[in-house]
Amino acid sequence: MLRDSGSTLALPKEGGTDVVNVGEDVPWHFAANVLDYAPIMKGTNDYLAEQFDRETEDLRRQAQEDEHQFGVEDGDWTQRAIRAINTARDKLSEQKSEDTIGVLEASTARAKQPAGQQFHFYMAPPHLYLSPLDIRILKTKFGDFSNFPSTLLPRVEHISTGHVVDDALRKRAKYLGHLPYGCVVSFLECDWTDIVPAEILEAFKPDVERRRKAHQDKAAQEERERVQAERMEAAAIGRGARRHFDQDHDEGIDSAPILNSDDFQPLSSVAGTTPPNPRPGFEQLATLSTSPSASRTVWGTPAIPVSPTLRPTQEQEINDGWLKEDEVFGPAEIAMQMEAFGLDGSDSGPANGPAPTKGKKKKKQKITLMSTGGHRGG
Template identity: 25%
Template sequence: MSQDKNLDPSSLSSKNKTFEGGKKFPLKGNAFQHRGSQKLSKQHRPKKERQTKAYADDAEFNIEDELLSGNFRARGRKTQISINHLLDFQLPERPHDVHNAGSVRRRSRKNDNDFVHLHGDSFINANSKFIVDDRFSYDEQSIDPNLPLSGEKIVRVVVPRGQSCPICLTEDMVAPRMVSCGHIFCMTCMLNFFAVEDKPANAKADATTYVKKKRYKECPLCSTIIRKTDTKAVNFVEGNPKQGVPEIGKESNFQLMCRPHTSMLPLPVSLNVDPLSLGNFPPVELAELAPYCRIMKCSRDYALTLYQRDIKDIETQNEIDKALYNDNGKYAKLAIEDIQKELCESSATGEKDLSAGLSQLSLDVGLEKFDESNAFFFYETAFDATTKYYLSPLDVKILLTAFGGYSRFPPILNVKVENVHHGSVVTESLIQRYKYFGHLPIGSELAFVDIDWRNSDVLPMEVYKKFASELTSRRRKSTWKKQREDKEKTLYQKRLEQEQAEFYQRENGNVSPPTNAIIPSKPVPLQSLSHKADKEISEVAKPKSRMERTVWGTSIPIVEQSSDTDTGEDKDLEDLLQSLNQHQGGKQGKKKKKKMVTLLSSGQSRGSF
């Protein structure tokens, strides 16, 4: 300590000094700073910059660790600003009615499963019937009807008539083919459509310019990407698909269907056939079961018959096109080649002899073993339509009260339709609520039919009186809904007419003209008439007219013909003009000629005086 107190500043150098013991200590503070200290700081500046950079890197690593651990806290002056004043915002209070507080019900949230969006194969699976190859197994579809069928298993897609080819616009399609979006083309039109090369709109006509070709085509109706390899042959349902569709105010026949719990095939009770004896997908040779089956199997011989029919139809249409339009038949030949190629690809191995199975099939098997414990019973009608028609739940409840069991319902129900509710689809929540819809794919269209039981002999009077209040309430709600829809339709039509009239007015650049518009005419050339007479003549000389709209939206004036009552006024006016002209001629003498006065009257006559 004594040595430190007796240090001589002059004996110290500008840097570190060596003390006794051979140790070096750096000088700190401002006590012994030298003039060369500024040079010293400049020499050590790169070292400080390195230290600052290392500190910044350490800070970044620390922030990342805090973010990962969830304990990050912002630092700085800006983070110390309070934003609690933003929390003082409050919405205005809603008016609360004390009297109706008990009657307010909380709206239930709609289940996400109620929304169904179908596209592609799922849409075709839900809205079509199929004829499939019997050489394959369909165990997956026997368990879950929502699984689409693969393309190689499908022989035909069965759809009702009513669609037209988007290329040739014919409803009688020749060898129809369905693309992946569900639209149907003639086979020759489809090949022609895929053969045409789409060019971009901004492509130049120069032959030296390279234009990249599209690898896909878009459907001309829905713009969905379609491919030539992903097409299916189509069969149209013979007959009218609208036959048997329930109509309001008319009678309709409902079939009581029976579907065992372990089966996907519902059949009418009136056929007295056990669905389990046919399997989930019966053979297509049983034509009487076709309206009730969604999937049916076919043999190779049946498939060959369908392909041969397509070839024959193409050849017939080719002869017609050649005679009428001088067609060279290029795409008809391509279509026949594609069909023959499909025939060659399908081998004859694994064929089944259906004749033995059909002969052994017993169609007189009774349904006595089925009841509510092992089968579903429900009413359905209009089997050829794409929409499935079923009885409403209230009507089923009424029948259950009247007959005591689903299996005791009448096999055929002939009743009067009171209302039809469209717009329902099969969803998971609907299947959980009504188990007998389990054989339908999700997305299938449904319609529920209300029955008018007032004059029906099926329902006993005591049962009708028991449900009279519910039936009256349902009828009243249906009437109110119909009146509201009619009112909304009328208001919508008026709004469209008003918007159309405003559009025409904006196009013509004028305001809606009044019904009694006056079109000014040329003044009458009278110099000696008084102001009063001139006013009367000008009023008479202006014919009344009205504005009329043309089919192009323009307004034109139409002059109205004067009535017979104006002829007397015209005669008096003519006499007045004649007397005035004579009076003026008498004053001037014979030096001047008599002036002629031309009058344009509103009547049919026109003359000079």
């Protein structure tokens, strides 16, 4: 790229020395490379009319597309824009063509004036420039900036980004003086092994190695910071999850209803609420309370008390109104009946157990004892 000192216009070296562009901060649109590199330019009446027509056609086409997609537009905004363009075109047609010719002659006269200091530098769109160290290496090889080739294809080692144009940067890199304040630029750091001789690269080897080591240290530091940030983030997520679990657990405990001992009154022996005859084990139900008992299970729950042992009770003789057998029969009659039924004490067979017998067992006979001499007692 080529730029004159005191000018904001930077154009490629090939065609940058055009007499039309030299000394012009705002070049004409028909100059070489102006449409691609110039931030601002001037246009002739024909060029401006052509641009007005193209803008009008674009507005009409966009209005038709919007109508098909979104329906009829509310208001006449497209027509207002077209009318404004037509008004500007009418004002342009009133100007005389001699004005343009006079401007061209004045520009040519200024172009014949000798140019001041010129800056040569390499640039790749949008804002990629060669680093100062690489420019020093090339200047050592080619001798002067004007001898630099128009195009270079080196191997890029690193791209230093995030440099903002300010006074310090403009003082260090004067060829960037045409860029506005606040513009963010990037510098390319290249390997010139196949372009620059080895003896020249050996002279700049300490600076190149120092630059590479700085990049390696920066990359290692960024990797350590990244790992540390990931660990801190993981720890924060773990603490947040535990805090969330504790809050939910506490809310679950707090939301549980609190048992009140007044809600569980012990059963009392009030008339009508207890059975007439006490039963074994009923007293445990009558003394139920909410206080935990001394014995608990292995799970921490209250153990169920064991029911008391129930023993057989001796039946009491109750006078039901019927006479006893000893009151109806005499001793002789009772003995005869016992002998007939085989209940005599002398017969030891039934007492000692049945003896093993062979053959078919004898079928037992059922005998019903009837009494006809009984009477109801008073």
